[in-house]
Every structure is written in structure tokens, then in C-alpha cells.
Amino acid sequence: MSPPGEPRRIGYLYVLPAFVVYALFLLWPLLHGAYLSLFHWDGLTVGTWAGLGNYAEAIGDPQLRGSFWHAAVLLIFYAVLPCCIAFVLVSIMSRSRPRGMTFFRTVLFLPQVVAMVAVAVAWQWIYSDHGPINGSLRFAGLGGLTRGWLGDFTWALPSVGLIGTWVEIGLAMVLFLAGVQKIPRELYEAARVDGAGAVREFFAVTLPGLRRELAIALTLTTVAALRNFDLIYLTTSGGPGDATKVPAYEVYNRTFNTGEVGLACAIGITIAIIVFAITAVINRVVEGRP
Amino acid sequence: MRKPIMVLATALVAASACAPGSSTPKPKPVSSVNTDIAKDGPVTLTVWDQEVLGGQNEQMEKLNAAFHAKYPNVTIKRVSRSFSDLEKTLRLALSGNTPPDVVEANQGYGIMAALVKAGALVPLDAYDKAYGFRKRFPAGVSQLNSVTPDGKTIGSGSLYGVSMTGEAVGIYYNTDKLQKLGIQPPASFSQFEQDLALAKSKGETPIYFANLEKFPAIHEFGVLLGQTADKGALRNLVFGRGGAWTDPPVVQAAQKLADWAKNGYLPKNANAGKYNDSPGAFAKGDGVFLVGGPWFAADLQKKMGSKVRFMLPPPASAGQPQPSTLGGPGLPLAITSKSKHPDVAAAYLDFMTTPQAMDVVTQTGGLAAAKPASAAPTTPVGRDVFNAYRVASDSDVLVPYLDYSTTTFLDTLGSSLQEIIAGRKTPQEGMRDAQRDYSQFLAKK
Numbered sequence: 001m002s003p004p005g006e007p008r009r010i011g012y013l014y015v016l017p018a019f020v021v022y023a024l025f026l027l028w029p030l031l032h033g034a035y036l037s038l039f040h041w042d043g044l045t046v047g048t049w050a051g052l053g054n055y056a057e058a059i060g061d062p063q064l065r066g067s068f069w070h071a072a073v074l075l076i077f078y079a080v081l082p083c084c085i086a087f088v089l090v091s092i093m094s095r096s097r098p099r100g101m102t103f104f105r106t107v108l109f110l111p112q113v114v115a116m117v118a119v120a121v122a123w124q125w126i127y128s129d130h131g132p133i134n135g136s137l138r139f140a141g142l143g144g145l146t147r148g149w150l151g152d153f154t155w156a157l158p159s160v161g162l163i164g165t166w167v168e169i170g171l172a173m174v175l176f177l178a179g180v181q182k183i184p185r186e187l188y189e190a191a192r193v194d195g196a197g198a199v200r201e202f203f204a205v206t207l208p209g210l211r212r213e214l215a216i217a218l219t220l221t222t223v224a225a226l227r228n229f230d231l232i233y234l235t236t237s238g239g240p241g242d243a244t245k246v247p248a249y250e251v252y253n254r255t256f257n258t259g260e261v262g263l264a265c266a267i268g269i270t271i272a273i274i275v276f277a278i279t280a281v282i283n284r285v286v287e288g289r290p
Numbered sequence: 291m292r293k294p295i296m297v298l299a300t301a302l303v304a305a306s307a308c309a310p311g312s313s314t315p316k317p318k319p320v321s322s323v324n325t326d327i328a329k330d331g332p333v334t335l336t337v338w339d340q341e342v343l344g345g346q347n348e349q350m351e352k353l354n355a356a357f358h359a360k361y362p363n364v365t366i367k368r369v370s371r372s373f374s375d376l377e378k379t380l381r382l383a384l385s386g387n388t389p390p391d392v393v394e395a396n397q398g399y400g401i402m403a404a405l406v407k408a409g410a411l412v413p414l415d416a417y418d419k420a421y422g423f424r425k426r427f428p429a430g431v432s433q434l435n436s437v438t439p440d441g442k443t444i445g446s447g448s449l450y451g452v453s454m455t456g457e458a459v460g461i462y463y464n465t466d467k468l469q470k471l472g473i474q475p476p477a478s479f480s481q482f483e484q485d486l487a488l489a490k491s492k493g494e495t496p497i498y499f500a501n502l503e504k505f506p507a508i509h510e511f512g513v514l515l516g517q518t519a520d521k522g523a524l525r526n527l528v529f530g531r532g533g534a535w536t537d538p539p540v541v542q543a544a545q546k547l548a549d550w551a552k553n554g555y556l557p558k559n560a561n562a563g564k565y566n567d568s569p570g571a572f573a574k575g576d577g578v579f580l581v582g583g584p585w586f587a588a589d590l591q592k593k594m595g596s597k598v599r600f601m602l603p604p605p606a607s608a609g610q611p612q613p614s615t616l617g618g619p620g621l622p623l624a625i626t627s628k629s630k631h632p633d634v635a636a637a638y639l640d641f642m643t644t645p646q647a648m649d650v651v652t653q654t655g656g657l658a659a660a661k662p663a664s665a666a667p668t669t670p671v672g673r674d675v676f677n678a679y680r681v682a683s684d685s686d687v688l689v690p691y692l693d694y695s696t697t698t699f700l701d702t703l704g705s706s707l708q709e710i711i712a713g714r715k716t717p718q719e720g721m722r723d724a725q726r727d728y729s730q731f732l733a734k735k
Contacts (some may be wrong), residue, residue: 044408047309148562241705258697
């Protein structure tokens with residue numbers, strides 16, 4: 001009889017089923033996508049070798065480069081803003097326990113649960129000409145500020161971004177709330193004894209205690225921001241003009257509408273690389289991992 | 291760490307040796323055509339269509355049943371999907387080994403020409419000799435369903451599809467509003483513009499217009515181009531046979547569109563309105579006029595009854611010949627190269643476009659691409675749309691949808707027009723952007 005877990009190599013056998021599924025449905029498509037990104041291919045006829053030409057186009061084409069900038073703007077709305085707002089909410093909730101806490105928590109988390117299609121349709125109405133936002137502006141005597149938000153060249157991108165903020169706040173908040181509960185009460189008491197106010201307490205106790213949760217929240221929301229396709233597709237289709245075009249939308253657009261499969265794959269791989277790089281940075285800086 | 295990089299490098303080198311995509315053999319020219327398919331024995335014909343909406347669905351079901359009744363040996367397996375679902379899965383389906391026999395493939399460089407280039411569709415010339423497809427349709431309709439065998443030029447070459455329905459963009463008007471303004475349906479374009487100004491001064495929305503999706507403005511632009519540009523020049527431009535989007539007549543039309551937006555003839559937030567909400571808004575009284583095609587007719591008829599009518603864009607001054615407008619055949623039925631029963635498929639195409647079939651199309655509320663045997667639409671707006679298409683196709687003034695020009699044009703031209711309407715770009719700048727896409731596409735072709 002060998003001791004349990006011996007021979008050590010048997011471990012690979014345990015991993016095998018999961019790895020097969022992972023390789024089949026994730027690794028293989030990823031590699032195949034990388035392979036296709038090296039060709040000019042319309043999806044029908046024989047492709048021609050492009051080398052890194054598609055990547056050069058993805059970065060060099062002003063319209064595609066613009067879409068990456070839009071993604072960077074959305075990153076603020078999807079990742080930075082929700083985390084900041086969630087912090088405020090959580091520190092309020094951790095200082096005093098408001099009545100009906102479970103109710104608030106559920107309501108704030110709800111956007112995460114609702115299907116993106118429903119979210120998009122609802123917000124399209126909210127932003128529409130006769131929607132509640134313009135309605136309230138008119139009511140407040142600010143009729144001059146009303147506009148078709150999603151059709152306005154300046155405001156369309158922030159408008160879509162705010163939908164993202166609304167969706168992601170709940171996620172960040174639930175993560176932070178769980179984290180706050182495991183920060184020892186004594187730390188807060190000690191901080192108060194030392195005369196720390198709410199702000200000082202936040203930076204000295206809450207924030208350091210939530211590093212891991214912050215890293216997870218930032219990772220998840222960053223990924224959501226960069227692979228944002230459904231919301232754009234449903235609310236603006238990248239318009240007006242090119243004002244809300246994002247890379248993930250272009251992947252779809254170039255594959256199915258314009259038949260540039262190679263270029264689309266190159267954009268997809270580029271997104272993957274960016275996501276990988278950003279999450280690596282987040283893990284290193286925020287969570288303090290080597 | 292060295293090893294994976296080496297493996298990757300080897301893989302890349304290997305990858306460069308074999309390219310994705312299969313080289314489909316070019317379809318053999320059809321030599322002998324068998325039109326007597328009743329003797330073909332039991333055949334299952336798989337047909338992909340996008341006629342999913344009420345009347346269209348009924349039309350396909352009726353005609354398929356009639357076909358099966360005529361040829362009991364042929365069973366039709368129908369797969370119907372929404373337009374965008376169908377067009378997006380077509381490439382994948384046709385590159386597989388068991389594609390459907392008959393598909394509805396949208397005209398233009400994005401789908402039909404790309405499929406022809408890949409050798410995925412059967413040229414219908416031999417069948418045309420047997421069945422006389424071209425004779426059934428106005429010349430402009432067949433032209434749009436034609437592609438050169440290399441897939442490089444639309445508008446000439448072999449016929450690759452036949453359409454059951456047709457479209458012509460025109461102007462809907464609210465008769466109540468006209469009455470209130472004390473005007474008649476405009477007989478000339480200058481009268482039309484005076485009416486727009488009058489409507490504006492009376493606090494009405496002159497033209498209801500929702501352009502969130504970018505493409506709708508192409509219809510307005512097309513109507514304006516009918517006033518400024520020659521139809522031959524427009525066709526050449528769309529088919530890539532000459533001309534530029536920066537040509538003076540084109541820029542003039544863009545200027546007119548900008549003027550309309552500036553004068554308040556279009557709603558202020560046009561770029562934020564959802565196109566599919568147009569009939570609803572128009573029926574509620576937002577807008578005296580609405581530019582669009584037959585696709586709005588059924589919905590408007592249901593909501594407004596006899597209070598909505600339709601007309602083709604009028605000539606510059608009354609009595610002049612009909613100016614061009616956008617339109618053409620609806621989605622064409624085409625035969626796939628890998629079909630095992632091309633003769634049966636051709637007989638199906640024939641059956642679906644006979645004058646009797648056009649009767650069924652008309653009775654189910656569609657706009658028949660060719661002349662029906664006897665049927666006529668029963669509602670006022672239905673009759674308007676029907677007659678408008680007849681006039682437009684008989685006087686040969688239909689110009690293809692402008693977005694057929696390049697595979698990305700729907701997006702580029704749509705974006706340019708949005709910017710022109712918003713006043714962010716001058717018509718010259720906007721058209722220069724469109725031209726850039728256009729010349730890039732022509733250079734690559």
C-alpha cells in the first residue's frame with residue numbers, strides 16, 4: 001500500500017476531466033482564434049497569410065484605435081466608479097446598521113441579476129426623448145439641457161457607461177460587504193479610541209482590510225468593461241457615428257457584417273491580451289501579490 | 291520557459307502553410323435542365339427563408355403547400371429565421387457540407403457577392419432560358435440579383451436569385467394633418483419643401499425621423515439624391531462602376547439633408563430615436579410626413595386606417611418625369627452549389643415567382659416583385675404602395691440601397707449622415723469619409 005496521494009503523478013489524472021473540457025472549449029478556440037488572426041479571411045473563400053498585418057490594422061486604423069479608447073473610458077465607468085460608490089455605501093453601512101439592510105442589499109444587487117437585454121431596453125427608454133431623465137429636467141425648468149442622450153455625440157458614451165456603473169455597483173458592494181464583516185471589530189474600536197473620523201477610519205482600517213475584495217471586484221468589472229458587447233449592441237450599435245464603438249462590438253461587426261474574420265480575431269486576441277495585462281497589474285498592485 | 295516559445299513558433303510556421311477556409315470548386319455550369327421534376331422520385335428540398343412576420347409567414351406556408359400539392363414527390367423542409375439571424379448564419383451554413391438547397395441571400399457585397407465569389411451559389415442563366423426569370427421582373431430588379439461570377443461586380447453578370455417581393459422608398463403622409471394645414475399631397479418637390487416649412491411654422495414635426503440605428507438616414511438621403519443626381523450615375527456609384535461620393539450632386543443632397551435638420555424639418559433628437567418606434571410615433575401624430583418603404587405599411591394601416599397614405603417622392607416641379615428613389619427586389623431565393631437537387635430547386639424558384647404566386651403574395655399583404663395575375667391590395671395605403679412600386683419599376687427609377695456599395699458602407703455612410711444631421715461635420719467632410727471607405731473597398735476588390 002502506498003500512502004494516500006502517491007504516486008504524486010496521479011494528481012494529473014484528477015485534473016484531467018476538467019482540463020479536457022477547458023482545453024476543448026476554451027484553449028482550443030483561443031488558439032484557433034490566434035491562428036485565424038494571422039490571415040486575411042472572409043469566412044468563405046481560402047484565406048491568405050497576413051502575418052501580423054491584422055494586428056497592425058487593429059492598432060493603426062483610426063476607427064479601431066478609437067474603439068479601444070472608448071473601452072478605456074468605459075473602464076472608468078465600469079470599474080473605477082462602481083468601486084468608489086460601493087466603498088461609500090459600504091462604509092456607511094459598516095458604521096451604522098441602517099434598518100432594512102437586507103432589502104437595500106438586495107435592491108442594489110438586483111441589476112446584476114437582470115438580463116442585460118432587459119437592462120438595455122429599460123435604459124433606452126430612460127434616456128429617450130420622452131423618458132424620465134428629460135422629463136425631470138423639463139420639470140426642473142432645465143428644458144435646455146434635454147437631449148436624446150444615446151444619440152448625442154458627446155453624451156452617448158458616458159450614458160452607456162453609466163448603465164455599466166449602475167449594473168456593477170451591486171457586485172462590488174456585495175463583495176465589499178462580505179469583506180467588511182471579517183475585519184475585526186477591535187480595529188474599528190481602536191481607530192475610534194485613537195480619535196479617527198469616518199474618512200481616516202476608512203483609509204486606515206476598511207480599505208486595507210478590503211484589498212483582496214477590491215482586487216476581485218476590479219478584475220471582474222474590468223473584464224465586464226472590456227468585453228462589453230451586449231449593452232452597446234442593444235442600445236446604440238456603436239453610434240451615433242462611431243461614438244460608442246468598442247472593440248468587442250467590432251469583433252462581432254467585422255466577423256458577421258463585413259466578413260473580416262481575421263481582423264476580428266486579431267481584435268479579440270488583443271482584447272484578451274489587454275485583459276490579461278490589466279488583471280495582472282491589478283493583482284500585483286492592489287492585492288500586493290508578487 | 292524556452293520550450294513553449296519554440297512550440298509556438300513552430301506552430302505559427304506550420305499555420306502559415308495551411309490557410310483557413312476550403313477551396314470550393316467553382317460551380318459547374320448547368321448543362322441540361324430538367325423542368326419535369328415530377329418524375330424525379332422522392333426529394334426533400336431544404337429551404338431557408340426569413341419570412342417570419344405575420345403575412346410573410348402565411349405567404350410562404352401557402353405557397354409551399356401549393357408546391358407540394360403540385361409535386362407530391364417533393365417535400366419541403368422549411369427553416370425560417372429572422373432576417374439578421376439568417377444572414378449571420380448563412381456563411382457558416384454554406385461552408386458546411388450539407389447546406390440547404392435554397393436560401394434567401396441578401397443582395398450586395400456583404401452576402402450575395404461574397405457567396406458567389408466563394409462559388410456557393412448556382413448561376414441561374416440556364417434556368418432562366420427554361421423558365422424565363424428575367425422576363426418576369428423589371429430590368430432593375432434582375433440587375434440587382436446579378437453578380438459577375440468572380441463576385442466583384444454587382445449589377446451585371448449572371449442572375450443568381452429571384453425575388454418574390456419588391457420595395458420602393460417613398461413618403462407616407464397623415465391625411466388629418468394635411469387637412470389641418472390646408473394642403474394637398476405635394477405634386478412637386480419644391481411644394482413638398484414649402485409644406486415642410488409650413489408644418490414647422492405651425493408647430494408640427496414636418497418629417498418624423500428616428501435614426502439611432504444609423505441606417506434610416508440612408509432612405510432620406512436617397513430621396514434627396516433622387517432630386518440632385520442622375521439615376522444612371524447613382525447606379526454606377528453603388529455598383530462601383532464610376533463616380534465618387536464627393537461628386538457635387540451627392541454633396542448637394544447631403545447639404546439638403548443638413549439644411550432639413552437645421553431648419554427643424556427633422557425632430558431635434560432624430561439620432562436618438564428608435565427606428566422601429568417610427569410607425570407608433572407617426573400614428574400618434576408626431577410628424578406630417580414619414581419617409582420609408584413598404585415595411586411600414588401594414589403597421590401604419592393597422593394604427594391609422596385610411597388616415598395614412600403613401601406616395602413616391604415627387605419630381606422637382608409638377609408634371610416632370612418620376613425622379614429616382616431607393617428600392618428594388620426583396621431578398622432573393624438562390625440555389626446553393628452543394629444542393630443535390632438543383633433542378634428541383636429551380637422549379638421551386640419558378641413556382642414561387644409565377645403570376646399566381648404573386649397573387650398569394652399580394653393577398654397576404656406583401657408587395658409583389660412581379661405583376662400578379664389578378665389580385666390587388668384592399669386597403670388605401672396598400673394600394674398606394676402597390677401602385678408606387680409598379681410606377682417606380684415600370685419607369686425604371688429604382689436605385690439600389692446605397693449601402694450595397696461596400697461591405698462596410700451601411701456603417702460608414704450611416705455614421706457620416708448622423709454627423710451631418712447633428713451638424714458635427716459639413717456635408718463635404720461627411721461625404722469625404724464615405725468616399726474614403728468606398729475607394730479603399732474598390733482598391734481591395
